[in-house]
Structures are given as C-alpha cells and as structure tokens.
Amino acid sequence: MVFNVLVRTIEFAKGHGTRNDFVLVPALDGAPELTADEVVFLADRRGGIGGDGVIRVVPVEHAPEEVRAGAGDARWFMDYRNQDGSIGEMCGNGTRVFAQYLVEHGLESGAEFDIATRDGVKRMTAGADGFEVDLGAWRLSREDVADERGSDSVVQAVGAPEPLPALSVDMGNPHTVVALPPEFDLSTIDLTLPPRVDPHPELGSNVEFVRAVGPGHIAMRVHERGVGETQSCGTGAAAAVVATWWWAGAPVDQLDWRVDVPGGRLGIRLHGGHVLLSGPAEIIARGRVALPDS
Numbered sequence: 001m002v003f004n005v006l007v008r009t010i011e012f013a014k015g016h017g018t019r020n021d022f023v024l025v026p027a028l029d030g031a032p033e034l035t036a037d038e039v040v041f042l043a044d045r046r047g048g049i050g051g052d053g054v055i056r057v058v059p060v061e062h063a064p065e066e067v068r069a070g071a072g073d074a075r076w077f078m079d080y081r082n083q084d085g086s087i088g089e090m091c092g093n094g095t096r097v098f099a100q101y102l103v104e105h106g107l108e109s110g111a112e113f114d115i116a117t118r119d120g121v122k123r124m125t126a127g128a129d130g131f132e133v134d135l136g137a138w139r140l141s142r143e144d145v146a147d148e149r150g151s152d153s154v155v156q157a158v159g160a161p162e163p164l165p166a167l168s169v170d171m172g173n174p175h176t177v178v179a180l181p182p183e184f185d186l187s188t189i190d191l192t193l194p195p196r197v198d199p200h201p202e203l204g205s206n207v208e209f210v211r212a213v214g215p216g217h218i219a220m221r222v223h224e225r226g227v228g229e230t231q232s233c234g235t236g237a238a239a240a241v242v243a244t245w246w247w248a249g250a251p252v253d254q255l256d257w258r259v260d261v262p263g264g265r266l267g268i269r270l271h272g273g274h275v276l277l278s279g280p281a282e283i284i285a286r287g288r289v290a291l292p293d294s
C-alpha cells in the first residue's frame with residue numbers, strides 16, 4: 001500500500017489577549033503563504049487549532065510592496081486574517097500578542113519597537129502588564145452626516161426591540177458603536193447572528209455595544225467582521241471609548257479609560273489625538289500542524 005507522505009506541516013503558536021485568540025504562523029523567510037482555505041482550517045475550533053484570527057509573522061522585506069513602502073523602521077509585518085479567511089486591515093489585540101511572540105522568540109528586544117500592519121506602522125511599548133500599542137489617530141467615518149444626537153446610522157440587533165442609533169469610527173478598520181440605554185442589559189443581545197447596520201457599510205463593520213459603568217469606565221460586547229462574537233476586540237474598545245468620549249462632548253479630563261469585555265479588561269488612553277491600547281497578552285502553546293490537502 002502507498003501512503004501519501006507529501007503532507008505539508010507548518011509551525012504555529014497560539015496566543016491570546018483578553019481571550020481574543022490567534023494562531024500565529026512564523027514565515028521567517030516569507031513562507032509559508034496561506035490560502036484563505038488554510039486560514040479557515042487553522043482557525044477552526046474543532047478540526048483545526050482554533051482562533052478568532054490567524055497572524056503570519058513576516059519579515060518586512062517579504063511584506064507586500066504597499067506595506068514595505070510605509071514600514072519605516074519596523075522589522076516585522078503582522079499579516080492578519082479573520083477566522084473566515086478575509087483580510088482585516090488592523091487588529092489591536094493582535095499587535096499586542098504579535099509583540100509578545102516577537103520578544104519570546106528573540107526576534108525583537110527592547111522596551112519599544114515598531115511593527116508594520118496594513119494600516120501602517122504601530123509603535124509598541126512594553127509595560128508592566130504587557131505591550132501598549134499606539135493605534136494612531138482616530139476618525140469619525142461619516143462626521144458629515146452625524147446628527148445632533150451623535151449618530152450616523154442605526155443598528156438592529158437580535159434581542160433589541162428597535163433599531164438603535166450608532167456612530168461609525170475608523171480605527172484603520174471599520175467600527176460601528178452603539179450606546180445602550182441604561183435600562184438595557186448588555187447580556188440580552190444575541191450576537192450569534194450579525195447585527196444589521198443601516199446604511200450598510202461598503203466594507204462591512206465590526207459592531208460594538210457599549211454600556212456606561214462609571215466615569216472613564218465602560219463595558220462592551222462586540223460582533224467582529226469576519227468572525228462573529230469575540231471575547232475582546234482592541235480596535236473595538238478604542239472605537240467604543242472614542243464614541244463615548246465624543247458623545248459626552250469630548251471632555252478634556254477623561255483621557256484614561258477602562259473597558260470591560262467578556263474576556264477581561266483593556267486600558268485605553270486618548271493622547272494627542274491618538275488612541276493607545278493596553279492589556280495582557282500571552283503565548284500559550286507552540287507546535288506543528290499538518291495542512292489539509294488542497
């Protein structure tokens with residue numbers, strides 16, 4: 001009997017930041033490339049390794065030309081894909097887990113370094129509780145149409161009696177933030193189905209549902225584009241804080257925020273027009289995996 005011995009096996013690591021989890025694949029000489037089907041396999045929680053996303057660890061010289069052109073001093077490119085194989089321009093928790101991987105594997109050292117993403121270079125700074133990432137400048141995606149209540153769209157979620165006003169925030173990737181009225185219990189929203197955003201954003205959107213907890217403190221659940229409900233989303237937490245702060249009239253005295261997500265707690269700082277994200281990140285497993293025949 002002849003067995004197929006041409007199985008393609010690759011190295012991987014598994015990591016998470018507040019339970020937003022990723023399969024990391026080192027591609028230290030540019031290979032392996034991954035097809036969308038291979039990403040879906042790796043992210044599959046039953047037949048594969050399991051993760052909200054898959055991140056290739058790529059030296060900048062092997063990154064796509066448009067990334068290389070703006071990479072500055074960054075030595076590593078975070079090649080991020082969502083669980084469904086689609087590309088996400090940015091992943092905040094992903095950058096923190098990626099930085100942790102680089103340091104644990106001796107690929108970066110020092111308290112500060114840059115990494116390249118499809119949304120440009122992000123500065124990583126080591127802190128007591130893991131890396132803080134400067135996500136850069138935030139932007140309201142549709143400021144021209146935001147009404148006096150601060151909304152530019154509506155979101156219908158399963159479990160919500162009526163469409164809720166929402167605000168679109170660009171964090172390098174698209175977000176739609178919904179502030180829930182105080183009487184509304186965050187846990188009653190059913191995120192097993194995607195919330196419907198109207199008007200429908202051309203490139204889709206991550207959708208955050210936010211409740212105020214106290215001064216500088218919010219709680220959030222998120223439905224991620226290309227994934228579904230996740231336990232945490234770094235760019236989503238940033239968008240949620242930006243929207244909440246903006247709705248409150250952008251007070252100058254509230255620039256440090258805590259964001260409770262199902263997977264833990266993230267820190268957000270607003271500083272000089274930039275948004276900075278912090279929180280724990282860890283690499284929890286390493287191994288090899290055989291990719292299915294294509």
Ligand SMILES: N[C@@H](CCC[C@H](N)C(=O)O)C(=O)O
Pocket residue numbers: 020053082087088089090091092093094173174206224225226227230232233234235236
């Ligand atoms: N979980 C991430 C965001 C990942 C990308 C997102 N699903 C998209 O398609 O934009 C984060 O921590 O920011």
